[in-house]
Amino acid sequence: MYTYDTYDQKMVDERVDQYRDQTERFLAGKIPADEFQQLRLRNGLYVQRLAPMLRIAVPYGMLTSTQLRKVAHITRHFDKGYAHFTTRQNIQLNWPLLEEVPDILAELATVQMHAIQTSGSCVRNVTTDQYAGSAQDEIEDSRPWAELLRQWSTFHPEFNWLPRKFKIAVTGAREDRAAIQVHDIGIRIIDQGGEIGFQILVGGGLGRTPVIGSVIKEFLPKKHLLSYVEAVLRVYNRYGRRDNKYKARIKILVRAMTPEVFAEKTEIEWASLKDGPSTLTDDDIASAKACFSQPNHETLSDEEPSDSLIAGNKAYQAWLTHNVQPHRVPGYAIVNFAIKSTGVAPGDVTDVQLERIADFAEKYSFSELRVTHEQNITLADVRQKDLFQLWQGLVTAQLASPNLGLLTDMICCPGGDFCSLANAKSIPVAEAIQRRFDDLDYLHDLGEFHINISGCMNACGHHHVGNIGILGVDKKGAEFYQVSVGGSADSSTAIAQILGPSFARQDVPDVIETIVNLFVDERSEEEAFLDTFRRIGIQKFKDAVYPSNG
Amino acid sequence: MARIIKNDEIIESNLTVASGDDIDIAQDNQLLPLTVYLANREALAGSNNYGVWLDSDEEVELLEGKIDCNVIGLNFPAFNDGRAYSSADILRRKLSYKGEIRAIGDVRRDQLEQMIRCGFDAFELAPGQDLEESLASLQGFSENYQVTTDKPEPLFKRR
Numbered sequence: 001m002y003t004y005d006t007y008d009q010k011m012v013d014e015r016v017d018q019y020r021d022q023t024e025r026f027l028a029g030k031i032p033a034d035e036f037q038q039l040r041l042r043n044g045l046y047v048q049r050l051a052p053m054l055r056i057a058v059p060y061g062m063l064t065s066t067q068l069r070k071v072a073h074i075t076r077h078f079d080k081g082y083a084h085f086t087t088r089q090n091i092q093l094n095w096p097l098l099e100e101v102p103d104i105l106a107e108l109a110t111v112q113m114h115a116i117q118t119s120g121s122c123v124r125n126v127t128t129d130q131y132a133g134s135a136q137d138e139i140e141d142s143r144p145w146a147e148l149l150r151q152w153s154t155f156h157p158e159f160n161w162l163p164r165k166f167k168i169a170v171t172g173a174r175e176d177r178a179a180i181q182v183h184d185i186g187i188r189i190i191d192q193g194g195e196i197g198f199q200i201l202v203g204g205g206l207g208r209t210p211v212i213g214s215v216i217k218e219f220l221p222k223k224h225l226l227s228y229v230e231a232v233l234r235v236y237n238r239y240g241r242r243d244n245k246y247k248a249r250i251k252i253l254v255r256a257m258t259p260e261v262f263a264e265k266t267e268i269e270w271a272s273l274k275d276g277p278s279t280l281t282d283d284d285i286a287s288a289k290a291c292f293s294q295p296n297h298e299t300l301s302d303e304e305p306s307d308s309l310i311a312g313n314k315a316y317q318a319w320l321t322h323n324v325q326p327h328r329v330p331g332y333a334i335v336n337f338a339i340k341s342t343g344v345a346p347g348d349v350t351d352v353q354l355e356r357i358a359d360f361a362e363k364y365s366f367s368e369l370r371v372t373h374e375q376n377i378t379l380a381d382v383r384q385k386d387l388f389q390l391w392q393g394l395v396t397a398q399l400a401s402p403n404l405g406l407l408t409d410m411i412c413c414p415g416g417d418f419c420s421l422a423n424a425k426s427i428p429v430a431e432a433i434q435r436r437f438d439d440l441d442y443l444h445d446l447g448e449f450h451i452n453i454s455g456c457m458n459a460c461g462h463h464h465v466g467n468i469g470i471l472g473v474d475k476k477g478a479e480f481y482q483v484s485v486g487g488s489a490d491s492s493t494a495i496a497q498i499l500g501p502s503f504a505r506q507d508v509p510d511v512i513e514t515i516v517n518l519f520v521d522e523r524s525e526e527e528a529f530l531d532t533f534r535r536i537g538i539q540k541f542k543d544a545v546y547p548s549n550g
Numbered sequence: 551m552a553r554i555i556k557n558d559e560i561i562e563s564n565l566t567v568a569s570g571d572d573i574d575i576a577q578d579n580q581l582l583p584l585t586v587y588l589a590n591r592e593a594l595a596g597s598n599n600y601g602v603w604l605d606s607d608e609e610v611e612l613l614e615g616k617i618d619c620n621v622i623g624l625n626f627p628a629f630n631d632g633r634a635y636s637s638a639d640i641l642r643r644k645l646s647y648k649g650e651i652r653a654i655g656d657v658r659r660d661q662l663e664q665m666i667r668c669g670f671d672a673f674e675l676a677p678g679q680d681l682e683e684s685l686a687s688l689q690g691f692s693e694n695y696q697v698t699t700d701k702p703e704p705l706f707k708r709r
Contacts (some may be wrong), residue, residue, distance in 0.1 A: 155691060238633055
């Protein structure tokens with residue numbers, strides 16, 4: 001886990017002072033509203049439908065128990081006693097007061113946290129694989145690279161006023177758990193004949209115009225990471241569209257230029273930056289890696305869960321199957337828990353749950369935890385012999401729902417209940433679907449299944465890459481939902497295809513059930529939904545959902 | 551005359567920003583638009599009482615090897631148009647320009663420290679900005695992570 005030194009701490013402290021001064025000048029009428037909007041956004045503060053919303057940065061999703069307890073304290077004293085985990089591996093508070101935000105930031109700074117660049121047209125939180133450092137299929141730990149990029153992007157003076165927001169993701173594993181193909185820059189650590197380097201993708205993204213990123217550099221030697229990313233940002237800052245915010249993301253620029261020309265432009269900018277002072281020496285890389293040294297794993301061997309624990313304990317068995325992943329180190333496991341219980345907005349956790357999670361991390365996983373882009377929590381270093389005890393604790397805390405990766409483990413944005421951008425509510429849709437599919441045995445039979453819900457085109461719920469994507473749309477003032485099928489956010493990323501005309505909210509669970517029933521009829525053996533979809537095509541789904549058109 | 555911030559203080563500058571179609575290049579003390587400047591370099595030779603300014607969509611590379619003056623203005627058509635930051639950095643680090651880079655247009659107090667780090671050293675602020683109070687915002691963070699005009703080495707090499 002990265003720990004601040006005096007330099008990092010000083011910058012965060014100075015940012016609190018700077019933002020406090022900006023807030024006071026705004027409240028004194030000395031900064032116009034349109035300008036203060038841009039200043040506060042660069043510090044994570046939105047003004048939402050009902051109240052401001054503060055987005056707290058969790059760099060590459062990693063937190064300590066101490067930090068989580070501080071967040072719990074803040075939700076109790078400054079908010080309504082709960083927080084929301086986002087699809088950007090960040091944490092949001094839904095009810096802070098604008099006047100109190102500087103105090104919240106000062107509290108966060110005491111535990112090495114902040115809200116820097118969590119919104120606004122600048123480089124956002126760098127995200128990565130929630131299993132980084134622990135995964136069995138890892139080529140190299142992605143976190144040192146994500147941290148180097150975090151530092152490079154924090155208060156970068158040239159890139160604080162980009163055409164639009166800019167998101168970077170890094171993966172170091174063979175399976176892409178960071179969805180790098182739908183990021184402005186996607187970085188894949190690769191091994192080319194024994195030399196580790198990066199494959200660089202640009203121009204992926206969701207939103208109004210979903211696009212899969214294009215490879216513009218097949219192999220970048222690792223010493224050049226920062227100068228090359230700087231060149232990409234410079235091309236975007238100079239040539240990205242600024243006349244229309246819906247056409248301002250880098251994906252539009254890459255498409256307009258073509259990826260080949262974009263790559264050439266980047267090479268030209270890079271020529272003057274390459275081999276400059278940002279070049280990473282072996283010592284620099286070693287220092288970055290030393291910040292993510294492995295926890296003190298004990299020497300253990302892998303063990304099978306004892307039959308006596310599993311026998312007659314179907315819930316524990318299901319949890320082991322769906323929520324526990326193999327670990328690089330013998331005798332250890334990766335544990336996930338879905339914070340998605342029926343009746344609660346996906347990603348929402350109470351202050352008490354936050355403290356319980358902090359306790360679990362402290363007791364079972366070296367006081368560290370990760371937030372995932374599926375809005376779940378990962379404990380990345382749990383001894384296998386502790387699994388049953390941990391599971392019992394999670395059951396008591398109502399965090400043991402064994403639905404990870406299943407249909408009810410949905411990704412869902414805050415939607416019209418909170419967000420002023422939304423066209424429609426998303427949380428009640430998620431809840432209605434969870435209520436419809438409440439038979440856990442059936443869910444397990446269905447297997448891996450991703451439903452993603454966004455309340456508007458901005459696609460915070462990643463609906464384009466859900467196996468089923470649901471998008472809230474506005475039809476003459478009424479909320480409707482467009483359903484698409486066949487998306488995927490894993491290594492074989494695919495954009496979902498729209499089924500047809502949109503539906504009223506109360507019809508959505510029926511539509512999902514129709515899609516699921518067709519899948520059950522058509523699947524062969526244990527086939528996953530996505531494989532069935534790819535085999536049979538979209539027409540059958542259209543015929544099932546819109547029978548009168550058939 | 552314009553009041554500007556330069557070298558941490560407020561001074562009077564006799565340079566004014568010339569724009570439009572009927573610019574008289576014989577007149578002294580003007581910042582000339584890029585196209586006018588490039589078309590009249592010979593006629594301007596010998597004169598020192600002028601500068602050139604670029605809008606945010608004009609490429610500073612067009613000035614490569616053609617800089618005869620010591621004031622270059624970079625325009626901010628809107629405070630959230632960030633292109634001039636790249637222009638300034640390219641002027642300093644790629645074209646090795648050592649003269650004044652003046653921020654003109656919609657220049658606001660809370661962005662001054664970012665401009666300084668990219669190589670701006672003079673500021674003609676937007677109407678309504680308080681110059682005296684803005685002096686307090688020239689000093690940004692005491693440390694920075696990146697390589698910029700004012701910091702030739704990244705923090706990771708200085709730790």
